[in-house]
Amino acid sequence: MLKFELLTTDPTSHARRAAMTLNHGVVQTPVFMPVGTYGTVKGVMPQSLHDMGAQIILGNTFHLWMRPGQDVMQSFGGLHAFEQWHKPILTDSGGFQVWSLGAMRKITEEGVHFASPVNGDKLFMSPEVSMQIQTTLNSDIAMQLDECTPYETKGHITTESEARQSMEMSLRWARRSQDAFARLQNPNALFGIVQGGMFENLRQESLDALVAMDFPGYAIGGVSVGEPKEQMLQxxxxxxxxxxxxxxxxxxxxxxxxxxxxxxxxxxDMFDCVMPTRNARNGTLFTRFGDLKIRNARHKTDHQPLDTTCTCHACAGSSGVAWDAGGRGGFSRAYLHHLDRCGEMLGPMLTTIHNLHYYLNLMREVRSALDAGQFAQFRAQFKADRARGV
Known part of the structure; x- marks a missing residue:
């Protein structure tokens, strides 16, 4: 089930506000979705995700197929009960992970043959197999199996002809995914994925063909795969x-x-990225006033929190109140620097909470600005704040 209700649009851009109803709840958009590859957002308890305002999270079809496997998932009735997250879940198709295996996989019209990165077993992923796994996972939103068109391979930049072949196969796989999803009587929603590399004409062809298939929702794939930033923005x-x-x-x-x-x-309307969690584990933190590298020596004696305006547990503690000059609030930069230098697990746990809270709060502020008809003003202030620096 998917119901999408458009609430308002911004006259200065293509931005819009909506409410998306899924089988496990309502999601307010625009929304950021934390990534939980193996059935967990690394280092974060489900209750913490709930408290910081996460509405929907991701699971990874490929990795959950490898471990713990479909039999275990079936015994729990899906991913929600297994990981104790009872709000919506989106699962990817496994296509990106198969693509990233490189020489370990062989792509054919039927699907992808590859060696398991876990134990070396010979495995096969097809649109039909992906739909079966995602049905077992019972994710609120499933994704068609597609081929993620690379920007370049071993120094060779993908040509338009190569991107077309990949895009057209993804379209054929989209139809097969849709047919298999229907045969399985999956009660959730299946999204099609627009491909076409960095070529606008191919993107348009892919888009037109997918819209004709009438999917409940659509994704733009094949970006942030190594291309120059300008082409991604294009x-x-x-x-x-x-x-x-x-x-x-x-x-x-x-x-x-x-x-x-x-x-x-x-x-x-919807975003996901491993950046806030991965960067947190590597000591890079996002703040209202720019990015901060907690490993830098200048933070060794700094009594300030990561972000004086942030109300996450790392910055504000259990009070939920932004820091003040009197020292009320959460953990100092000096303490987080110390945890990182000592390899203490509490360090990446706190920094992950902070980065996710920042992303989720950013989307909350975007929604509020759209509701108030002030998105243009919000964008200008956001850019000024981020350029100010920490």
Whole structure:
């Protein structure tokens, strides 16, 4: 089930506000979706995700197929009960992970033959297999199996002819995914994925063909795969607003806070990215006033929190009140620097909470600005704040 209700649009851009009803709840958009590859958002308890305002999270079809496997998932009735997350879940198709295996896989019209990265077993992923796994996972939103068109392979930049072949096979796989999803009587929603590399004409052909198939929602795939930033922004500007206005639009695997705000302006409703969690584990934190590298020596004696305006547990503690000069609030930069230097697990747990809270709060502020008819003003202030620096 998917119901998409458009609430308001921004006259200065393609941005819009909507409410998306799924089998496990209502999602307010624009929305950022934390990534939970193995059935967990790394280092974060489900209750913490709930408390910081996460509405929907991701699961990874490929990795959950490898471990713990379909039998275990079937015994729990799907991923929600297994990981104790009872709000909506979106699962990817496994296509990106198969693509990333490189020489370990062989792509044919039927599907992808590859060696398991876990134990070396010979495995086969097809649109039908992907739909079966995602049906077992019972994710609220499933994705068609597609071929993620690379920007370049071993120094060779993908040509238009190569991108066309990949895009056209993804379209054939889209139809097979849709047919298998229907045969399985999956009660959830299946999204089609627009491909076409960095070529606007191919993106348009892919979009037109997928819209004719009448999917409940659409994603833009094959971006943030190594292409120059300008080309990614070009596809972001070209594709989202051309998708049907009455259906959700999802930009896969993007990106920085600036990318999210620009994506909203381009007409995107849904985002996911590993950046906030991965960067947190590597000591890079996002704040209202720019990015902060907690490993830098200058933070060793700094009593300030990561972000004086942030109300996450790392910055504000259990009070939920932003820090003040009197020292009320959460953990100092000095403490987080110390945890990182000592390899203490509490360090990446706190920084992950902070980065996810920042992303989720950014989307909350975007929604409020759209509700108030002040998105243009919000964008200008966002850019000024981020440029100020920490």
């Amino acid at each position: 596809i972001m500007a070209h594709t989202p607003h051309r998708l049907p206005a009455h259906k959700p639009r999802y930009l896969m695997g993007v990106g920085t806070p600036e990318d999210l705000v620009q994506g909203v302006a381009d007409g995107v």
